[in-house]
Amino acid sequence: MTIWNKLKEFFEDEEAEFVFKDEWVAYMENNLPLYRKLPDILRLELQRKIGQFVRTTFFEGCNGLELDDEMILTVAAQACILALKQEGPPFPQLKTVLLYPTAFTSIAETAGPGGTVIEREVKCLGESWENGTVILAWDSVRNGARNIFDGHNVTFHEFAHQLDSLDGDTDGVPLLPDEAAYQTWANVLAEHCEVLFDEIRRGKKSLLDPYGATNPGEYFAVATETFFEKPRQLKKKQPGLYEELQNFYKLDPASWF
Template identity: 55%
Template structure:
């Protein structure tokens, strides 16, 4: 399998830069323009994160998709953009990434106010499961990677959910390390979430995708997309929210553009 061959390259004692092929760097330049604008030291850091990610995360192709090096590296690079300055294993609870060629279907359960549960088939671009799985549609991954100015990136979105769940709940508050950090996050996040929903109710256009109004967990995932792809606009319109995301992710993307 292609994933196993790449994984084997990173399993030895050699330095990551020694085995990270020039062709892979060229592939990232082509598939992920955000890679091209990273400072050189962060590119080296990203290579290391990608290596660790591929060592620990299995890739599986579904519905006839033929997995390629480009697919694996494009997904891994975007997932690792979110953890560039994070120590330790990337996404320690993650086991498998499933790639579909295009939009896939899943069964969704809904419970109404009377407690009645209904099931229906929904079409998805991506899913993040709490038990170590991310599912992605490759065509959406590819499109989101290549357009770095629209704040629409399904890979960022689903891996933000993975980070959100690491403290045991997918609730819009990822693991932050201290009580003071949680208090600051809760204050800023709640205020911005409520203001964002009010703007939508008033029919105003918003920088952040309206899907973020679904629930706090989706707001966190959507503002993550905005943070990495429209950082200047987000820092101008919601500076306190941008500041919390900058502290959490440990990077300042507006310096890259």
């Protein structure tokens, strides 16, 4: 029986669903400094979400990586921080998480002359597919989790894409409650996208990773990384963007630090 199946069996036991082993808590405390900063009530909610996540998500190690509890729980905990206050089970369209030991090779397509498509191999730390698959490099997952102040977290980034794609498109606009919320979202993100573009044009250091200027989907993912890892700076420098993300995630990470 695989490690994933053993964890899955444990979480399927209703009596054990909300009881975390001490060693699992230790993994999260060691690997996720952000977990230690959560209020107690959110820690308990996170454990519940992790149980739901592991029950419904297939994990597989690739390129010889042998999965263990630490790997699965480190990925699941970070993913579920994003879904702490989302209604229903976390990431309902997610099916599979593939873990590589380190950066993996992927095929990138770009438009060439005359409408041709050019394919090239690129090294990736993470990918999110709209068919319900997330691919991650374990060393980047671990390092990103342990450093909660650099604004870079590949797990937050890729699972933000999963939230974004719940409506069928990874376009920087996740599911929102009503038309007014969509309009506000569009206005706020357009305004703050322009801030990032302007900083890049002027060669000025930006709070958000410049990769966010690639397209709206990447902007949302990068903004999510900043929201959870540099919340106080984001709230001070771009309060409108912070408030919009706070409304979406229903969390206030600035208060955790």
